[in-house]
Amino acid sequence: MSDIIVNRLADIDPQVADLAEPIVQRWTAAMTRVAAAHKQQGFMPNPPVNGSIEDILAKRFNDPAFPQVKRDRAADEAIRFAASPFLKRRTGLTAADLQSSTPVDQLVGLPTARLTRQQLSAMVDNRPGIPNFGGGVAAALPGTLRSLDLEIIRVVCIDETNGPFGTERGQDEIYIGGVALNSEVEVGKVGPTKMGDFDDIGSRRQKDFNPDLRLYSHDLTKDTVFPSSYFVTLVMFEKDQGNLNDTVNEIVNKVKDDAITYLSALIGTGTGSLAGPLGALVGLAVGYIVGKVIKGLVSAWEDDPFLPVTIEVHVPSSSANAGGPPSKVMNFTGPGEYAVRYQWKLRKIQGGFAPA
Incomplete structure (x- = not known):
């Protein structure tokens, strides 16, 4: 495996x-x-x-x-x-x-020229560390896995958010939310989930979750093709930022809807079963566009959202192992800075987790 x-x-x-x-x-x-x-x-x-x-x-x-x-x-x-x-x-x-x-x-019109199978594969294959789809995917065989879970292990406040005139607000009430996409271009909602109340000094600087906090779970038994890539675009926000969280979530969802419609139309129905590469293309595009839009708000409006983070996990089969390393860190920067240690877990149908 x-x-x-x-x-x-x-x-x-x-x-x-x-x-x-x-x-x-x-x-x-x-x-x-x-x-x-x-x-x-x-x-x-x-x-x-x-x-x-x-x-x-x-x-x-x-x-x-x-x-x-x-x-x-x-x-x-x-x-x-x-x-x-x-x-x-x-x-x-x-x-x-x-x-x-x-x-x-x-x-602003969108291009309508169709993408060929070769063009699509060239955009999503040959990425460092990610195996090629080989031009397509295979039907899923009965496997041992039930779900793919994204869990938060620890959140560390490196620098709390700024208030008026660059002063620090005090205590940050931090949430994380976002959107998930898989290789079959199916969409899942992530959160928003409260991470906790933080300060960059003292006892509230770090929060360890015990047990780990499950932020998102995907039902692998419903997937019809493998290998499959799963993309999660995450946004962090502080409660005192008004409707900024609602705006960022609406941006993510609008970008996701437009990207799916636009890119699916470019593929059409004449290129065969390209669920894997097409889903990967949409996931890559959504992460890129959302990042550019949020950076635009920071530059043009001097708004202060945290910059979004997109993470990917590639699952080769319905009986894959969890592998290693066991966890990674993503950093959210913007009006403050936070480090979030996370891990993906594969939950087995018979109970327990797939081995690392």
Whole structure:
């Protein structure tokens, strides 16, 4: 039996980034539009279409917890950006486009050229440490595994979140949530789950979970193909950040929905059974796009979310072993910094866990 492989996504294939860029452009255009409308009428449909990118971002921009001084600065910068040639280069749009009543979902089109089997495999195969799908997957055989569990072992506060004027807020009430995707492009919700109350000094600096805290569980008995990759994009938030958590969760879910629709259409039905590579492509793209969007909020609006983290686990078969190392650490940075030690566990149908 083969072991599972755990991976923390960082760099992705440039082809995947190029493919995902049009969705990033939509969010960049919407950030500009929402901020500019704060000081100059006509920059956004009023009211924005429910569930649109503009609607998601406007709820955050107009949240009372988002400081007025940041709104004003973001609006001034957005108006300057909209009047510059950089808008066209970054989004493909003009200021006149942003001042129309058309949502950015319709203003920024997505490529329609079909991907071949070879192109798809080239984007998701040959990643360091992850075996190739070999162009496809095989039907699952009866196995010994019941579930794949993501567990939190320890959370350490390296630097608590900042309050007004760069001062520390006091005690952080920290949560983690997110979205999970598997190779069959099935979606699962992660949390949000409270990690605890933290300070960067004293007894509240570190929390060890005993037993380990199960953050997410996937039923492996329902999977129909292996090998399979599972991607989890996680977001950390502090309770005092207003509706920032709701905004980030809406961003993740909107990006996930758009990526699935867009990339599935590029694959079509003529390329055979590509559930494994297609699911991996969607998982990679969602992690990349969400990261770019959140970084855009930090840069353009001076907002202070934690940067999201995407992790992957590759399960070669329905009877795989857990393998090693037993645990890894992911770091969340932004208004503060936290280190989170986690592990994947394979729960067996007959009880207990698959050996490491």
